[in-house]
Amino acid sequence: MAIDLYYWATPNGHKITIFLEEAGLEYNLKPINIMKGDQFKPEFLKIAPNNRIPAIVDHDPIDGGEPISIFESGAILFYLAQKIGKFIPSEIRGNTEVLQWLMWQMGGLGPMMGQANHFVRYAPEPIEYAERRYLKETRRLFGVMEKRLNDRAYLVGEYSIADMACYPWTKADASLEVDTEQEFPHVYQWQQTIGDRAAVIKAYEIGDRVRSNTKLDDQARKNLFGDRQK
Structure with a gap:
């Protein structure tokens, strides 16, 4: 069913x-x-x-x-x-690593980018401190991903739920003044790799x-x- x-x-x-x-x-x-x-x-x-x-x-x-x-x-x-x-390893070390990056997205990347997006695009009046606070944290988190992806194609070993969780949030980077291609080239390459997958294209359609x-x-x-x- x-x-x-x-x-x-x-x-x-x-x-x-x-x-x-x-x-x-x-x-x-x-x-x-x-x-x-x-x-x-x-x-x-x-x-x-x-x-x-x-x-x-x-x-x-x-x-x-x-x-x-x-x-x-x-x-x-x-x-x-x-x-x-x-999309998640069965062995304990790989399984735990994927869960770490999944929780990182759930507790960090998503909430921080969500707040940045709200204060930049939807707040009824500009609040400079809030915008600066969340945009700065967004850049820090992109920096974490950039280091992680320096020597690997995906966040953990093979393509996993960690990549599926993080990718849609990084797609919002343009509205948050993050030039991924120039500032975070490893993240940018990872974005292109995932974005070209047939299933991802269909999901966005x-x-x-x-x-x-x-x-x-x-x-x-x-x-x-x-x-x-x-």
């Missing part, structure tokens, strides 16, 4: 479509339009109590039991990789279709950043 993917075209959403396309798993795409407030609907909150995408329901879970729902993109990637035995004909109006701002978040 298929996997239900509750999705919107954000970096965290792209992580899961990339994995599912890479793995060739059957899935039902269930768009959650976060600009219209779909993330607050009771039926979605039963699956994702943090009112954030992505989330999945696996109707054929690893243990063979009842369907299992999972929220948090990192947890979803880890679960799916364990389910099919791909799916996102473009889902997100078409949406705009950030006042109601969308309230749904994304306003009182409904409380």
Whole structure:
């Protein structure tokens, strides 16, 4: 039976479509339009109590039991990789290394770039300190990746869920005044390698279709950043 993917075209959403396309798993795409407030609907909150995408329901879970729902993109990637035995090493050292970089993205790269993006693009008025703080941290994190990729094609050994988790966030670099090609050439080469993969191209095409004909109006701002978040 298929996997239900509750999705919107954000970096965290792209992580899961990339994995599912890479793995060739059957899935039902269930768009959650976060600009219209779909993330607050009771039926979605039963699956994702943090009112954030992505989330999945696996109707054929690893243990063979009842369907299992999972929220948090990192947890979803880890679960799916364990389910099919791909994109994460089975031996303890490689497995732990992939988890380290997955957690690094979840705790650092994603949140810091998300805050930078918010204060640079969406804050109702400029807050110079916040912009400088998060842009500086974004550059530091890109520097960490640059050193890591100095002598390797991927973050950990072969292509893994660590790369799938980090890539969509680094795609946002242009809006954050990061010239990856000039400043972080190893990250740039890694971006090109992953971005050329057929599954990644398809994942972004799916996102473009889902997100078409949406705009950030006042109601969308309230749904994304306003009182409904409380």
